[in-house]
Amino acid sequence: MKQFQLQFVQEHQAGNTILISFLLRVIAELHSNQSNPATIGLANFNTGDFDFIPAQLGKRVSTATFLNIDFNKSYKKPSATHMPILLHTFSKHMVPHSTTQSQLNNILQTFNLFAKEKKVIVLVKAPVAIRQDFFALVKAYETLGVIDIIYLIVTDDDLSVVGMNMASTTLIRYNHSDKAQTLFPDRLANLSSRPYYVACYEDPPTTFKDKNNKTIGSAIALIDIIAKHQSTNARYFYTQNAETVFKHGQTTSIDLATYRFIRIITYPPYSLLQMSPMFHWCIAVPRQYRRILHEQVVWPFAIDLWVLAGGLVAFFALYQSVLARILATRCPTVYSIVNIPLQTLKILLLFLLSEYYTAILSSNLGLSQLPAYPKTLTEFYLTKLSIMYHHRRILTEIQSQISSRVVVVNTTQPYEPSQFAILQLCDRFRHTIGKTTKLYGKQTSHHQFHLIAEPIRSLLSLSPFRKSSPRFSRFQQYVSRLNEAGIGDYLWRQWNEKASDELSSGEEDTDERNTSMLELDHFVPVFINGCYLYIVAFAVFIMEHAVYRIQRAFNN
Incomplete structure (x- = not known):
């Protein structure tokens, strides 16, 4: 009976009445903006200061589901659910300052709120708001990337609303009559003076250095488009090789990295961004040619033209051996009229046919060699070429016709490029074939291989994004929309060609010149x-x- 009276008094204090009204209004406004039914998370409401709130909200908000967890006691982790609104109490019973951030990290992890847009409302009793622990709480939320957050400082008679400014740098005061749109403005629409910090490495055509030492590439162009739309820019930290950027328990200013990977650890210290196209593996076969000699002599003219040339030769042979004598003896007048034009026509036709023949033969000098390598997967299946690749597990879920041909690199025997096909990423073939063959023992250029443009396996390409960054969800939305509009694929094709021009080595240029000499x-x-x-x-x-x-x- 005594506990009931205490709770009754708490609910009917003026400050608590204003608090309940404020929460009902803000939750209703936020909940109405959700396209799908959402669950509202309640954290640590089993304390004496605010333990009446879950019951009041449950009675008056019938359109929402509430999940109440006391993190100071043992609890069962809920299944993943859509939970964009979180109410969190902070009272004198809270944990010490040293563990504030770890508990907040646990709360966000439990409610599955990392890498998602969320609205957080923190309830604080007035005496606690002036303590150092409260400011540690504000700093911890800022460190964990929570920018859409307000703090409700409750007294016995009133309610004060405090939140972050547009730049999320300082606390400002709001009126408790302000709309939810004012309390939670779109802070990600304008990131002026707050650039993206991006880690990248030499990985053409995604990221690479041009001849002027400027960082360029398809990923750079895509990030610049998104940054410009958010009224900011991006600063790139370029390294020759990929480095570990995100680690458990360590903070960093890097927002994302352009690295592409497929392996996912169980609990990565970063969010997974789908930015680049999928990984597509294709087979590169060595170029081999079959010499043809006599056939080439016939090719410059089609069959009907050869028939015409043969007919003209037969006609003039008949005329020269038979008709000319008959006309000269029996019709000398006709012979004198016909003979000179016919001789002129013969010379003209001989000149035209020989010149055309020589010109076409010269333009097709390379026809002395016919390609003898497979150009499609169907043709490849008919050959006995083995496939060399250093990560055999990539081929575990492909056709047995291909997986059965995979061989491992044998360092004891010299590598001969003409004897093995190589598995390559389709979109990076021209840029990586040299490094791959060098790894196997003998570096070659892309001129010595033909890429069969039929992927044998495709896997999702992922990039790391800072887990505590509030920009992840919005950035992923931008990337998805650009890819849906075809801009992502366009940038990839465009920079694939540019990378080929920018990174063409002297050896490849020599090969191209030799093929044209x-x-x-x-x-x-x-x-x-x-x-x-x-x-x-x-x-x-x-x-x-x-x-x-x-x-x-x-x-x-």
Whole structure:
């Protein structure tokens, strides 16, 4: 009976009445802005100062579900649920200053509020608000990245509302009649003078240095777009290799890293950001060619053109051997009129056909070699090429036709690029094939391999984002919208081409120049044509002697 009277008195104090009215109004306004039904978290309300509040809220807010946990006692961790509103009490019974941040970290972890937008309301009794522990609480919430937060300082007769300013740097006073929109403004819409701090390393085309030592890449362009939309910029910390940025129990000013990975530890000290395209693995096969010689002589002209050329040759041979004599003896007038134009036409056609033949043959000098490597997965299945890769577990969930061909790197035997296919990330083939083959024992360029552009496996690409950063949820929304609009893929393709131009090495340039230079092999068709002409001339010479001897025999 005594406990009931005490609780009755607490509920009907003027300050508590204003508090209940304020909470009902703010919760109703916040709850109405939620697109989905939400659960409201209550932390440490089993104290003597505010233990009446859960019952009052449960009676008067029928549209919301409340989850009340006393973190000073043993409790069962709830299942993951949508909980964007948290009410937390802070009283004289709270833990010492040294454990304030660890308990708040536990509260946010239990209610699954890290890396999510949340509204936090902290209830404080007036005598506690002037203690050092209260300011430690404010600092701890700031360290954990909670920016949408207000503190309700309750006295016996009144209620004071304190919150952060737009820049989340100092505490300011609000009226308890202010709307929820005023109490919780959109602080992430304008981050002026608060840049993103981004860790990156050499990973073209995502991030790399240009010739002017400026950090560029597809991830840089994407981050700059988002930062500009939030009225801020990004500062990049570039290293040659990836470094450990986020660690358990350590604070850092870095907001995110452009690193891409697929392995996820059980409890990572960071949030997982889906920023880059998925990982797609493709097979790169060594380029091999089959030499063709005699076929190349026929290729410059199509069959119908060869028929026309053959018909013209037959016509002029018939005219020169038979028709010309008949016209000259029987119709000399007609012969004199027809012969000169026909000879001119013969010379003109011979000139045109020979010039076109030479020009087309010259433009197709490379046709002396036909590709003998597979260009599709179907063709690859018909070969006996083995696949070399240093992470065999990536291939555990692919077709047995491919996984059965995977071989490990053998350091005791020299690596021969022409004997093995290599597994590569499809979008990084041109930038990583050199490093991969160097790792295997013999560095080559992308000119010596052909990428079969049919992924054999795809995995989600993740990047680390500071777990305590309040910017994560909004940043992920921006990335998702840009990817839905196709801007992410566009930037990736654009910078893939730019990276190829920026990072082209002197060795690759030499390879490209060599492939465009004439070599002795390119003139093999010319030698073949010459041989054909000599053979034809020799055959004509033999025929003329044979005809001459036959005619001489008949005359005798």
